[in-house]
Amino acid sequence: xxxxxxxxxxxxxxxxxxxxxxxxxxxxxxxxxxxxxxxxxxxxxxxxxxxxxxxxxxxxxxxxxxxxxxxxxxxxxxxxxxxxxxxxxxxxxxxxxxxxxxxxxxxxxxxxxxxxxxxxxxxxxxxxxxxxxxxxxxxxxxxxxxxxxxxxxxxxxxxxxxxxxxxxxxxxxxxxxxxxxxxxxxxxxxxxxxxxxxxxxxxxxxxxxxxxxxxxx
Amino acid sequence: xxxxxxxxxxxxxxxxxxxxxxxxxxxxxxxxxxxxxxxxxxxxxxxxxxxxxxxxxxxxxxxxxxxxxxxxxxxxxxxxxxxxxxxxxxxxxxxxxxxxxxxxxxxxxxxxxxxxxxxxxxxxxxxxxxxxxxxxxxxxxxxxxxxxxxxxxxxxxxxxxxxxxxxxxxxxxxxxxxxxxxxxxxxxxxxxxxxxxxxxxxxxxxxxxxxxxxxxxxxxxxxxxxxxxxxxxxxxxxxxxxxxxxxxxx
Amino acid sequence: xxxxxxxxxxxxxxxxxxxxxxxxxxxxxxxxxxxxxxxxxxxxxxxxxxxxxxxxxxxxxxxxxxxxxxxxxxxxxxxxxxxxxxxxxxxxxxxxxxxxxxxxxxxxxxxxxxxxxxxxxxxxxxxxxxxxxxxxxxxxxxxxxxxxxxxxxxxxxxxxxxxxxxxxxxxxxxxxxxxxxxxxxxxxxxxxxxxxxxxxxxxxxxxxxxxxxxxxxxxxxxxxxxxxxxxxxxxxxxxxxxxxxxxxxxxxxxxxxxxxxxxxxxxxxxxxxxxxxxxxxxxxxxxxxxxxxxxxxxxxxxxxxxxxxxxxxxxxxxxxxx
Numbered sequence: 123x124x125x126x127x128x129x130x131x132x133x134x135x136x137x138x139x140x141x142x143x144x145x146x147x148x149x150x151x152x153x154x155x156x157x158x159x160x161x162x163x164x165x166x167x168x169x170x171x172x173x174x175x176x177x178x179x180x181x182x183x184x185x186x187x188x189x190x191x192x193x194x195x196x197x198x199x200x201x202x203x204x205x206x207x208x209x210x211x212x213x214x215x216x217x218x219x220x221x222x223x224x225x226x227x228x229x230x231x232x233x234x235x236x237x238x239x240x241x242x243x244x245x246x247x248x249x250x251x252x253x254x255x256x257x258x259x260x261x262x263x264x265x266x267x268x269x270x271x272x273x274x275x276x277x278x279x280x281x282x283x284x285x286x287x288x289x290x291x292x293x294x295x296x297x298x299x300x301x302x303x304x305x306x307x308x309x310x311x312x313x314x315x316x317x318x319x320x321x322x323x324x325x326x327x328x329x330x331x332x333x334x335x336x337x338x339x
Numbered sequence: 340x341x342x343x344x345x346x347x348x349x350x351x352x353x354x355x356x357x358x359x360x361x362x363x364x365x366x367x368x369x370x371x372x373x374x375x376x377x378x379x380x381x382x383x384x385x386x387x388x389x390x391x392x393x394x395x396x397x398x399x400x401x402x403x404x405x406x407x408x409x410x411x412x413x414x415x416x417x418x419x420x421x422x423x424x425x426x427x428x429x430x431x432x433x434x435x436x437x438x439x440x441x442x443x444x445x446x447x448x449x450x451x452x453x454x455x456x457x458x459x460x461x462x463x464x465x466x467x468x469x470x471x472x473x474x475x476x477x478x479x480x481x482x483x484x485x486x487x488x489x490x491x492x493x494x495x496x497x498x499x500x501x502x503x504x505x506x507x508x509x510x511x512x513x514x515x516x517x518x519x520x521x522x523x524x525x526x527x528x529x530x531x532x533x534x535x536x537x538x539x540x541x542x543x544x545x546x547x548x549x550x551x552x553x554x555x556x557x558x559x560x561x562x563x564x565x566x567x568x569x570x571x572x573x574x575x576x577x578x579x580x581x582x583x584x585x586x587x588x589x
Numbered sequence: 590x591x592x593x594x595x596x597x598x599x600x601x602x603x604x605x606x607x608x609x610x611x612x613x614x615x616x617x618x619x620x621x622x623x624x625x626x627x628x629x630x631x632x633x634x635x636x637x638x639x640x641x642x643x644x645x646x647x648x649x650x651x652x653x654x655x656x657x658x659x660x661x662x663x664x665x666x667x668x669x670x671x672x673x674x675x676x677x678x679x680x681x682x683x684x685x686x687x688x689x690x691x692x693x694x695x696x697x698x699x700x701x702x703x704x705x706x707x708x709x710x711x712x713x714x715x716x717x718x719x720x721x722x723x724x725x726x727x728x729x730x731x732x733x734x735x736x737x738x739x740x741x742x743x744x745x746x747x748x749x750x751x752x753x754x755x756x757x758x759x760x761x762x763x764x765x766x767x768x769x770x771x772x773x774x775x776x777x778x779x780x781x782x783x784x785x786x787x788x789x790x791x792x793x794x795x796x797x798x799x800x801x802x803x804x805x806x807x808x809x810x811x812x813x814x815x816x817x818x819x820x821x822x823x824x825x826x827x828x829x830x831x832x833x834x835x836x837x838x839x840x841x842x843x844x845x846x847x848x849x850x851x852x853x854x855x856x857x858x859x860x861x862x863x864x865x866x867x868x869x870x871x872x873x874x875x876x877x878x879x880x881x882x883x884x885x886x887x888x889x890x891x892x893x894x895x896x897x898x899x900x901x902x903x904x905x906x907x908x909x910x911x
Contacts, residue, residue, distance in 0.1 A: 171347035179354055185563045186556050187519025193536040193552025197370065197545035198361075206540075241675025244638050244748070245689055245738075246664030255688075259679040278433025282523065285540060295439050299526050304443050311439035315432040322431045334679035336722030 126312075129305045137294070137313060144290035144317065147208070147283070148276045151215035155272060159220055160265065163227025164253065173228060180221035188214060188279045192286050211280065211288035218279055219272035226268025230261025263333045270325035277318045281310075291317065365549050373535065373550035385554065388531035391449065391521045395456035396514045403461045404506060407468025408494065419469070426466040434459055434520040442527040452529030456520055460513035467509025471502030504574040511566035518559040522551075532558075590616040590778040591637065591746065596646035598632060598802075606632050607802045610646070614795070616745075619772060619779040620807075621793035623786065624825070629802040630782045634748050637780060638664045650746065665689055668739030668747040668777070672754045675735070676723040682734055683719045689742040707737040710771055729760040736768065740775065749781045753788070765791055786826055790814065790833055798822055811837050815907045831903060835868035840884055840894065843867065843902045849884055849892025858893070860885045867899055874899075 130137060166173035195210045204210065234257050242252045258265070284292025294310030297303070365371055374381050409415060410422050441455035475498050483493045525533035535551030538544065571579075591614040598607040607629045614620045622630035635641040636648060639660045648655045655663055676685050684691075686707060687700045695703070708715035711733040723731055732752060739747055752768075753761045765788060772779065783789050789796050790810045797807040805825075806818040814834035817823035827833065840863045860883040861870060873882060874896050881893040 169343040169346065171341075171344045172350060175347045175351050179350075182560060185515050185559045187522050187559050189519065189522045189533060189536055190552040190555040190559070193539060193548040194361075194556065196540070196548055200545065235675075237671060237673060237675040238677060240640065241669065241671055242677070244640055244664060244667075244669035244671070244675075246638075246661050246667075246692065247688075248661055251692065256677050256679070260677070262679075274431045278435065281433050281435045285537070292435065295435060295526075298439075299442075307439045308443040311436035311443070315436045318431045318433055318436075319428060322428075336678045336680065336724055 125305050126308055129309050130313075133309075137291075137309070140289065140291045140293055141313065141317060144277070144280055144292075144314070147211060147280050147288060147290055148215065148273065151212055151276055151280075152219060152269065152273055154212075155216050155219035155223055156269060158216070159223030159268075160227050162220075163224040163265075164231055164258075166224065166228045167231045177221070177225055177228070180224055183217050184221045188218070188282050189285075191217070192283065196286060206287040208288050210286055211283035214283065215276045215279055218275055222268040222271040222275070223265075224268075226264050226271075227261070230264035230268075231257050233264070234260050259334045260337060263329060263337065266325070266329040266332050270322065270329060273325055274318050274322050277314065277321055281314050365553070368545075370546055370549035371553060373546055374554070381550070381554075384530065384532050384534055387449070387529075388518075388521050388533075388555075388558070391452055391456060391524055391529060391531055392514060392517045395453045396460050396510070396517055398457050399460035399464055399513060400510055403464035403509075404468050407465050407472065407506075408499075411469055411472040412490075423466065423469055426462045426469075429462045430466070434516065435523055435526075438520065438523055438527055447528035449524070449529045451527050452521070452524035452531075455527075456517050456524075459520060460517055463512040463516070464506070464509040467505045467512070468502065471505025471509075472498055474505065475501040500575050501578065504570060504578070507566065507570040507573050511563065511570060514566060515559055515563050518555065518562055522555050590614055590618070590651060591780065592647075592649040593633070593636075594647040594649065596633070596636065596648060597644050598629075598636070598641065599644045605802050607636075607643070610804050612797060612804065612807055614778055614780060616778050617776040618794045619781060619792060620795040620797055621789040622780060622782045622797045622799065623784065623789045624799035624805075626784070627801075628799040630797075630799050631750055632802075633799070634750055634780050634782050637746070637748055638667050638669060665693060665742065666744050666746065668741075668744045670732075670735045670739045670747065670749045670752040672751040673728075673731075676731055676738070678723050680722075681719065682721050682723070682726075685723065685734060686738045686741055688738065689744075693742055695742075703741065707740060710740070710774070711737045712767065713737075728756055729764060732756060732764060733767070736771070740771075740777075743775075745778060747777045747779045747781075749779060751782050751784065754784070761788075768792070786833070790836060798825060800825075810834075811906065812910050815903075815910055832868070832871075834903065834906075835871050835899070836866055838867045838902070838906070839864050840867065840870060843894070843898070844884070844891065846905050847898060847902050849894055849898060850881065852883075852890060852892055853881070858883050860890075861894070862886070863891070867902070870894060871896070871899055 162176070166176060191214050192210060195213065196206060199210050199213075231253075238256060238260070239252070242256045247255065280288065280290050281292035281295065284290050284296050291310055291314040294313070295307050298306030298308075298310060406422075410419050437459050438452065438455045441451045441458075445451040445454060479497060479501075480493060483497055488496065521529070521531050522533035522536060524531045525537050532551050532555050535547045536555070539546070539548030539551060591612075593610045593612040596607055596610040597605070600606050610633060612620075622633060624630050632641055636643050637650070637655070639655065650658075650663070677688070680688070683704055687695075687704055690700050690703060704719070705715045708718065713730065713733060718726075718730075718734075723734070726734065732755075735752065739749075753764050756764065769792065781792060783792075793810055795807060796810050796813045798805045798813065800821055806813060806822050808816075808818075811834060813822065814826055814830045814837070817826060817830070823830070840861070844863070858881055859873070859879065861873065863884060863886040870882060873879060874894075881895045884891045884894050
């Protein structure tokens with residue numbers, strides 16, 4: 123325990139550096155995933171057949187273990203000389219984020235009370251107005267929950283991505299293992315766990331903030 | 340055929356073609372050759388992989404399901420939320436971190452890997468057991484009590500059949516995650532198919548990478564499908580119908 | 590104002606939801622669409638704001654064929670109230686009520702004024718409720734807000750789909766009264782779907798009775814009750830139809846047509862005002878011991894009423910409506 127605190131103390135600067143890298147990777151991936159997943163989820167509510175296909179595909183991707191996905195992507199991306207590093211990690215994180223974000227957006231929009239949707243139509247809202255003023259605000263808690271799930275998941279997968287050279291907190295675990303330095307491994311594990319828990323709590327708070335006041339769950 | 344359906348079929352075709360092209364590429368480049376050339380080692384690794392998954396998963400089922408039943412009994416109502424929150428929180432911790440922590444405490448080896456996976460599988464199973472048992476309609480239980488069923492009879496005849504689908508969903512989630520986490524067991528000396536994947540990464544050997552990664556992927560997807568089937572089977576027909584109708588009304 | 594010409598609707602090429610509906614609802618008239626569930630009343634209503642499309646026929650709104658007007662534009666000129674209100678839970682009461690004016694681009698000041706007027710109209714304090722959310726209100730209050738929202742942009746036409754159907758009976762009666770009051774002030778052309786004959790008799794200038802997508806009878810409440818066109822209508826309006834029809838008339842209507850009984854000893858007989866409904870008079874007469882009631886207007890005794898007088902009046906009305 124003491125050696126752990128000592129280690130963290132002595133390497134604080136390096137650990138912070140890794141944490142920033144980690145957050146960077148996850149943030150970029152989540153922003154791109156939102157830009158893809160939310161519009162796609164909204165579109166799928168108008169295309170039932172495609173919704174089934176996409177959700178099925180996304181859930182298959184979700185079952186692929188991340189280390190196996192990296193294993194498959196490295197040879198493929200080597201063709202364009204990007205086998206290891208930031209790009210494969212980013213692609214993987216984006217792929218894994220799709221299921222929670224698309225599914226939650228799709229469900230959120232679909233779950234809007236049909237009577238409310240009917241009223242919005244009857245009142246003379248255009249499809250776009252309905253989406254912006256009624257459907258998305260009412261679906262916000264669920265959409266945010268999807269983003270939260272994706273973020274927490276990504277923090278974990280980004281740790282594994284350190285083994286293919288994407289940087290981040292996983293580097294501590296990677297180096298700790300290869301140097302048989304248990305303290306270093308533990309430090310990495312603890313820091314990344316705290317990061318995941320803190321991210322979860324912050325996003326839970328954001329989720330509450332984003333929920334329109336009138337919606338009681 | 341409507342445009343919507345056509346788009347769906349095109350997307351499906353597109354992804355099928357990607358998969359086919361990938362396998363064509365892998366086979367023509369001998370990427371999967373280790374599986375046949377080193378069949379004995381492959382089988383040994385596979386066996387190790389599956390052993391890790393099932394021992395940890397099996398233990399987790401044996402502990403988590405009874406624990407879930409226990410904490411949903413009236414006398415534990417007060418600690419119920421605590422357990423649920425802990426399970427939620429525990430699942431935010433990355434799998435690699437759990438493995439690393441296990442190694443830090445138990446050292447290197449397959450035992451540490453099994454313990455890590457066991458702990459990691461407990462959470463989704465526990466969570467789904469509690470959720471499944473708590474979702475049983477209170478009026479149904481009320482009616483059963485009114486007819487004079489004992490609490491044990493209510494558990495066996497009503498609560499568990501109702502919760503079976505959800506409990507099985509938890510087991511499915513846990514085992515599918517385990518397939519992936521077991522692939523990381525190599526890092527703490529636990530063996531498994533991860534050996535080839537990490538060897539591939541370290542040696543920049545694509546053949547090892549693909550020979551390790553493809554079986555792990557297939558194993559995960561197969562596990563998911565298999566357990567989905569079990570999940571359907573344990574779900575009483577009447578409940579399945581009720582869920583379907585509810586779904587349609589939504 | 591609203592004219593249906595040979596309107597038909599077929600679902601999935603097989604289910605005939607509406608057949609050849611011809612109906613004219615005049616300006617300022619409240620027409621009640623009523624019938625057993627599945628009769629097509631809601632579908633007919635939803636054709637007007639084009640939430641459903643018809644298979645054949647025409648609907649003319651204000652001399653314009655709805656097919657030739659933009660769907661969104663039509664809807665913004667039509668107030669729409671549905672059962673359990675369909676208020677937007679994410680918006681405050683003010684945002685909810687002012688949604689159509691907002692879509693139409695009214696300025697803030699005009700919206701504020703209108704909100705005030707509407708809230709006064711439905712009997713709710715504008716400042717108290719402005720920032721509240723729908724879920725904080727009772728069912729009756731939510732439904733009032735639903736009515737206010739429909740009236741917001743002062744549309745000439747209102748469509749109401751069982752607006753009071755989800756409320757408990759006492760609240761429902763009160764909201765019916767309130768809406769009649771409002772209607773007297775705003776004089777909208779209203780299409781109103783109901784499944785409650787008492788509601789229809791109370792609210793309607795015209796009752797449109799439907800079955801299996803066909804119009805069985807469209808007439809004034811009195812005509813429907815006193816002269817049901819066929820067996821179905823007779824059964825639907827109920828065996829007590831004559832009794833129900835008494836709600837449509839007051840003693841004032843009666844004295845115009847028939848003579849009251851001569852004034853006898855009135856000491857032990859209760860008196861009744863000229864504006865009382867015949868339904869009320871009749872139930873008082875059934876009370877133990879009252880064979881006659883004294884009819885008064887501003888303390889002036891006009892004569893006596895008994896059951897035979899009422900019977901005579903209803904016969905006469907029945908003949909007049911033939």
